[in-house]
Amino acid sequence: VREAIAELAYRPDALARGMRTGRSRAVGFVVSDISNPLFGAIAAGADRVLQEHGYSLVLAVSANDPDREAEALALLAQRRVDGLILSVADERRTSLPQHAAHFQATVLLDRRVQGVQADTVRSNHTLGMYEAVDRLCALGHRRIALLAGSRGQLPSRERVRAFRRRYRTVVGADPDDALIRTGEMSRDSGYLGTREILAAQHRPSALIAGNNQLFVGALGAIKDLGLSIPGDVSLVACDDSDAARLADPPIDIIDRDPSQMGEIAADLILGRIADAAASPRSMQLPTRFVQRGSVARVGKAGRAYER
Amino acid sequence: VREAIAELAYRPDALARGMRTGRSRAVGFVVSDISNPLFGAIAAGADRVLQEHGYSLVLAVSANDPDREAEALALLAQRRVDGLILSVADERRTSLPQHAAHFQATVLLDRRVQGVQADTVRSNHTLGMYEAVDRLCALGHRRIALLAGSRGQLPSRERVRAFRRRYRTVVGADPDDALIRTGEMSRDSGYLGTREILAAQHRPSALIAGNNQLFVGALGAIKDLGLSIPGDVSLVACDDSDAARLADPPIDIIDRDPSQMGEIAADLILGRIADAAASPRSMQLPTRFVQRGSVARVGKAGRAYER
DNA sequence: TTGTAAGCGTTATCAT
DNA sequence: ATGATAACGCTTACAA
Numbered sequence: 338v339r340e341a342i343a344e345l346a347y348r349p350d351a352l353a354r355g356m357r358t359g360r361s362r363a364v365g366f367v368v369s370d371i372s373n374p375l376f377g378a379i380a381a382g383a384d385r386v387l388q389e390h391g392y393s394l395v396l397a398v399s400a401n402d403p404d405r406e407a408e409a410l411a412l413l414a415q416r417r418v419d420g421l422i423l424s425v426a427d428e429r430r431t432s433l434p435q436h437a438a439h440f441q442a443t444v445l446l447d448r449r450v451q452g453v454q455a456d457t458v459r460s461n462h463t464l465g466m467y468e469a470v471d472r473l474c475a476l477g478h479r480r481i482a483l484l485a486g487s488r489g490q491l492p493s494r495e496r497v498r499a500f501r502r503r504y505r506t507v508v509g510a511d512p513d514d515a516l517i518r519t520g521e522m523s524r525d526s527g528y529l530g531t532r533e534i535l536a537a538q539h540r541p542s543a544l545i546a547g548n549n550q551l552f553v554g555a556l557g558a559i560k561d562l563g564l565s566i567p568g569d570v571s572l573v574a575c576d577d578s579d580a581a582r583l584a585d586p587p588i589d590i591i592d593r594d595p596s597q598m599g600e601i602a603a604d605l606i607l608g609r610i611a612d613a614a615a616s617p618r619s620m621q622l623p624t625r626f627v628q629r630g631s632v633a634r635v636g637k638a639g640r641a642y643e644r
Numbered sequence: 645v646r647e648a649i650a651e652l653a654y655r656p657d658a659l660a661r662g663m664r665t666g667r668s669r670a671v672g673f674v675v676s677d678i679s680n681p682l683f684g685a686i687a688a689g690a691d692r693v694l695q696e697h698g699y700s701l702v703l704a705v706s707a708n709d710p711d712r713e714a715e716a717l718a719l720l721a722q723r724r725v726d727g728l729i730l731s732v733a734d735e736r737r738t739s740l741p742q743h744a745a746h747f748q749a750t751v752l753l754d755r756r757v758q759g760v761q762a763d764t765v766r767s768n769h770t771l772g773m774y775e776a777v778d779r780l781c782a783l784g785h786r787r788i789a790l791l792a793g794s795r796g797q798l799p800s801r802e803r804v805r806a807f808r809r810r811y812r813t814v815v816g817a818d819p820d821d822a823l824i825r826t827g828e829m830s831r832d833s834g835y836l837g838t839r840e841i842l843a844a845q846h847r848p849s850a851l852i853a854g855n856n857q858l859f860v861g862a863l864g865a866i867k868d869l870g871l872s873i874p875g876d877v878s879l880v881a882c883d884d885s886d887a888a889r890l891a892d893p894p895i896d897i898i899d900r901d902p903s904q905m906g907e908i909a910a911d912l913i914l915g916r917i918a919d920a921a922a923s924p925r926s927m928q929l930p931t932r933f934v935q936r937g938s939v940a941r942v943g944k945a946g947r948a949y950e951r
Numbered sequence: 952t953t954g955t956a957a958g959c960g961t962t963a964t965c966a967t
Numbered sequence: 968a969t970g971a972t973a974a975c976g977c978t979t980a981c982a983a
Contacts, residue, residue: 556890
């Protein structure tokens with residue numbers, strides 16, 4: 338019999354097995370943009386763990402559009418995926434609550450959705466933001482702009498909150514709300530926001546970009562305005578990237594470990610599949626500020642790389 | 645009846661349907677590294693087209709390891725995916741021939757595999773390389789290094805061939821083979837290769853990095869060596885990236901459209917699923933050289949941005 | 952221990 | 968047209 342198996346290269350049909358057992362051994366992965374290396378790294382981490390356990394990752398790109406997200410969820414439900422790893426496009430407009438019952442395991446990536454019982458993997462965006470504000474304020478920065486991203490995503494709100502709170506603690510006054518801008522998590526939004534902010538008469542001395550896309554836009558705008566980093570403006574980006582490492586000067590970042598996020602998400606999924614009744618788990622990973630050379634003492638224009 | 649469908653949110657079970665019809669409406673996507681934005685963009689393009697047609701993309705990361713690639717193919721075969729989009733890790737060691745019969749549609753991304761009947765999407769790496777060599781030679785470069793990547797991947801061989809051929813045509817002599825280096829498609833390989841090449845006594849005046857990872861390593865090495873671009877060395881990268889656009893100076897690239905590659909791959913898959921008997925199709929997309937400021941006339945050290 | 956049968960949710964076929 | 972029924976390939980439960 339074993340000979341025949343080997344000879345015919347027989348492999349059990351996963352569809353039939355899935356139909357009979359009620360488990361497809363597939364996990365959906367819904368993200369706004371898989372060409373963003375942050376999500377790519379998360380996917381890679383998750384896939385590594387899932388592959389080891391004979392599970393596959395079914396990708397679905399939402400393009401930050403709640404309607405496409407809804408279609409993706411419907412399609413994945415139809416495919417009877419056992420689990421779902423989801424970076425909700427907009428917490429205020431997500432259709433997850435309508436679909437959640439179809440997935441026996443759901444892990445939310447850095448999001449909070451009302452009325453859905455799900456495990457979560459979260460980054461502690463507060464930690465790194467505190468360190469960044471400490472550093473900027475210690476170097477004399479008081480007018481600090483924040484490209485915060487969308488209000489429909491938890492990390493954006495968390496960063497704004499941490500920024501305000503720490504600024505108040507350190508400086509003893511509230512930050513200028515006009516310098517805190519919400520908007521799309523896109524290059525264009527980062528570019529336009531930065532141009533507006535830096536064209537104002539009373540220009541901020543530092544800028545924090547809320548994700549890698551906003552950072553790309555911000556850096557482009559700073560270049561186009563002919564400003565120098567950190568002489569004219571100090572810059573901090575959230576999440577690491579080749580562009581941040583290789584820019585001149587290299588850009589200070591609020592860093593985290595995205596592939597670990599993916600691995601933990603996969604672990605949570607597998608754990609919940611094994612024990613559907615377990616109480617919801619929430620894992621939190623740290624973020625940390627990394628100095629590189631894009632932040633200088635305020636008012637010392639031209640003296641780059643000061644530490 | 646329709647009321648009941650709406651009321652119970654009934655959706656046909658894709659597993660059962662797949663079992664009965666013999667079509668899973670899923671397509672496998674096997675790549676070395678999904679955190680590489682090049683593959684991310686290809687995946688995004690493919691997913692956009694496939695989603696429109698009710699197909700899902702099943703991701704499998706091979707990490708450039710032929711063994712993991714083999715496992716991925718076996719798992720996807722077991723899942724009865726209708727099609728396969730595959731960027732083979734190493735053409736010399738791929739197990740695709742053993743698995744190909746399980747997939748009724750296969751599209752190879754920029755690879756050639758002996759004995760496998762598959763549609764292909766190819767980039768014409770020759771075009772952009774010709775333009776790059778023309779440009780470099782026109783500016784007086786004669787000692788040009790090429791970080792070519794792995795010999796097990798068609799684009800690497802195609803670039804070496806195009807480089808040699810065009811150099812010979814333009815210069816009238818063969819290029820120095822010691823400056824053409826094969827190796828892994830990794831940052832480390834790019835870093836180490838660049839350090840070695842640029843530390844030699846008779847240093848080349850220009851360097852071409854064969855992909856975005858090699859480029860990242862090369863740029864890091866150039867920085868660490870304290871060399872300036874393009875004053876000390878001119879640099880050209882294959883494939884665009886944020887890092888190339890935002891570097892100072894911005895890096896000249898050999899560009900192509902990866903998301904279009906993904907879309908075309910998906911189109912080919914859908915076409916072949918519709919007509920399995922159609923003769924194999926091979927689509928070729930152009931590459932083009934884009935000037936930005938990282939290439940200068942040879943011997944005019946320090947005169948950056950010369951055009 | 953070994954073998955047989957039922958049934959998972961579809962779709963397709965075949966009577967009516 | 969309409970409706971009942973078989974079959975896809977597997978797992979599992981139960982019978983021999």
